[in-house]
Amino acid sequence: MIEIQNLSKRFDQFTAVDNLSFTVKEGEVLGFLGPNGAGKSTTMKVITGFLAPSEGKVTIDGFDITKNPIQAKSLIGYLPEGAPSYGDMTTLEFLKFIADVRGFRGAEAITKVQKALDEVALNSVAHQTIDTLSKGFKRRVGIAQAIMHDPKVLILDEPTDGLDPNQKHHVRELIKNLARDKIVVISTHILEEVSAVCTRAVIIADGKIVADGTPAELEAKSRYHQAVSVRFTEHYDLGADLTGIPGVGEIEKDGEDELRFTIFAENAESIFSKVSEIAQKNSWPVDEFHVNRGQLEDLFRTVTQVTQVTQVTQVGQVENNNG
Amino acid sequence: MGSIGIIFKRELMGYFATPLAYIFIVIFLIANGIFTFELGGFFLRGQADLLPFFGFHPWLYLFMVPAIAMSLWADERKTGTIELLMTLPIKLSDAVIGKFLAAWVLTGIALALTFPVWITVNYLGDPDNGVIFAAYIGSWLMAGGFLSIGSCMSACTKNSVIAFILTVSICFIFVIMGSPILLNAFPDWLPQFLVDAFSAMGFLTHFDSISKGVLDIRDMLFFTVFIGAWLTASAIVIEIKKAN
Numbered sequence: 001m002i003e004i005q006n007l008s009k010r011f012d013q014f015t016a017v018d019n020l021s022f023t024v025k026e027g028e029v030l031g032f033l034g035p036n037g038a039g040k041s042t043t044m045k046v047i048t049g050f051l052a053p054s055e056g057k058v059t060i061d062g063f064d065i066t067k068n069p070i071q072a073k074s075l076i077g078y079l080p081e082g083a084p085s086y087g088d089m090t091t092l093e094f095l096k097f098i099a100d101v102r103g104f105r106g107a108e109a110i111t112k113v114q115k116a117l118d119e120v121a122l123n124s125v126a127h128q129t130i131d132t133l134s135k136g137f138k139r140r141v142g143i144a145q146a147i148m149h150d151p152k153v154l155i156l157d158e159p160t161d162g163l164d165p166n167q168k169h170h171v172r173e174l175i176k177n178l179a180r181d182k183i184v185v186i187s188t189h190i191l192e193e194v195s196a197v198c199t200r201a202v203i204i205a206d207g208k209i210v211a212d213g214t215p216a217e218l219e220a221k222s223r224y225h226q227a228v229s230v231r232f233t234e235h236y237d238l239g240a241d242l243t244g245i246p247g248v249g250e251i252e253k254d255g256e257d258e259l260r261f262t263i264f265a266e267n268a269e270s271i272f273s274k275v276s277e278i279a280q281k282n283s284w285p286v287d288e289f290h291v292n293r294g295q296l297e298d299l300f301r302t303v304t305q306v307t308q309v310t311q312v313t314q315v316g317q318v319e320n321n322n323g
Numbered sequence: 324m325g326s327i328g329i330i331f332k333r334e335l336m337g338y339f340a341t342p343l344a345y346i347f348i349v350i351f352l353i354a355n356g357i358f359t360f361e362l363g364g365f366f367l368r369g370q371a372d373l374l375p376f377f378g379f380h381p382w383l384y385l386f387m388v389p390a391i392a393m394s395l396w397a398d399e400r401k402t403g404t405i406e407l408l409m410t411l412p413i414k415l416s417d418a419v420i421g422k423f424l425a426a427w428v429l430t431g432i433a434l435a436l437t438f439p440v441w442i443t444v445n446y447l448g449d450p451d452n453g454v455i456f457a458a459y460i461g462s463w464l465m466a467g468g469f470l471s472i473g474s475c476m477s478a479c480t481k482n483s484v485i486a487f488i489l490t491v492s493i494c495f496i497f498v499i500m501g502s503p504i505l506l507n508a509f510p511d512w513l514p515q516f517l518v519d520a521f522s523a524m525g526f527l528t529h530f531d532s533i534s535k536g537v538l539d540i541r542d543m544l545f546f547t548v549f550i551g552a553w554l555t556a557s558a559i560v561i562e563i564k565k566a567n
Contacts, residue, residue, distance in 0.1 A: 045406070049409070050410050050565070051565075051566055070413075070414070073410060076410070078407075080406040080410070081406075082403055084402055084407050085404065086333070086337065088340045088341055089333075089336075097329070100329045101412070102411075103412075145407075
């Protein structure tokens with residue numbers, strides 16, 4: 001279990017992580033989301049013991065990362081941002097070095113290295129210098145070193161960045177397979193990835209948690225939850241049919257396709273049956289008609305932009321004071 | 324094999340995986356040859372000793388050693404591998420010592436490959452081999468002193484060229500500290516113990532006696548403590564600077 005208690009990290013005057021608290025349990029795959037500069041990577045650097053917290057503490061399975069760094073770090077597999085590795089070594093040499101550091105000797109070391117090579121499909125470049133590898137291969141070398149010792153806690157900073165769709169799929173499957181008895185924390189910009197692999201998503205902005213829940217729960221918080229999408233075959237004024245129907249909120253025309261509309265639900269109640277009844281009664285000329293689960297992207301924008309707006313007003317106030 | 328050994332092995336392999344180690348060794352040997360035989364008047368002196376050979380070592384190290392030391396930590400920070408290294412279950416002190424030892428052994432290999440000079444002087448005359456052995460040890464210790472400064476300077480910056488220039492400058496100060504020219508320049512009103520302390524920090528003060536065959540425990544202790552102090556400083560600087 002990872003326990004993060006009142007964690008803050010400041011660089012001079014700048015607060016990157018602000019009083020963050022959460023726990024991650026075995027079997028959870030936590031998606032760590034947030035705009036650039038929200039403090040995702042900084043939080044991961046503190047959890048893995050690279051940076052010392054300014055305040056608060058992090059424990060990995062009971063080991064405090066600042067007080068018992070060696071024990072805590074042995075439980076963690078970490079892919080840092082940008083997947084750094086020693087470029088002058090070959091893939092095999094590099095993984096052997098990691099096996100050495102992780103305390104594997106002799107035949108066991110060879111087995112571990114081979115297993116890591118197999119899991120991320122690196123056998124073809126085992127004898128190539130890492131500097132000469134493509135971005136996707138370098139990322140996989142980084143993942144291989146992180147998973148080699150079968151760690152209890154796996155922390156991956158943007159694991160699929162720079163991979164092609166097939167490789168992305170492969171890495172996601174790998175994460176899902178690894179996750180059964182482990183704790184996995186991944187940071188990502190790609191929201192579809194969260195729905196695909198994560199059992200829980202935490203969105204942070206300006207170093208604070210702004211949303212926390214399962215992907216489905218977060219989707220349900222979005223404006224698009226229970227909204228009905230329709231696409232007409234010809235121009236049709238649906239506004240007249242829908243006025244006064246309880247539960248039906250705004251109607252929005254799609255920006256690109258002017259025959260496509262979204263009918264929002266008020267209070268997140270299901271309006272699908274009501275709307276479909278009306279559509280049948282008035283025989284709407286539709287060729288598409290479906291209900292939305294909600295959009296993570298919409299929620300992400302809502303919760304992260306609010307804080308940015310307050311930031312702007314604060315800056316404005318400072319300027320006024322100076323003037 | 325402990326963590327120090329693992330880091331040491333990786334670093335040393337790294338030197339020989341690139342042309343760096345070979346270039347360093349070849350240039351070191353050529354420069355030694357020029358200094359000893361051309362500038363040092365090895366043959367003209369008509370004496371069977373290696374004083375001209377060792378006498379140039381402080382000046383040779385002044386440029387050669389910072390060239391190895393400059394990338395010790397600067398490159399780790401530049402490429403981000405420091406984050407990988409520091410999140411592996413390794414103590415920072417082990418990493419600092421392992422890297423230092425690898426670089427020190429590389430200078431040791433280069434120094435050992437000057438053995439033909441030793442053979443030559445034995446062929447030509449009847450030198451005191453004990454003195455020569457002591458001088459080799461002293462020279463290697465001095466190289467370690469230069470390297471430990473380089474380790475700390477390399478930890479200060481991401482840019483290895485800046486690390487090189489800083490290292491050369493600071494090493495230069497330590498080389499000339501004990502020289503009479505500098506000591507004569509001190510004003511008279513300075514208390515004698517300050518002047519003595521200053522001169523005691525100089526590399527030449529300690530190396531001169533070693534190269535003459537006086538393997539004094541105090542001179543050896545000086546270099547050992549000196550290396551320890553700069554490596555400790557390296558670890559502190561890395562701890563402070565690793566985030567940026």
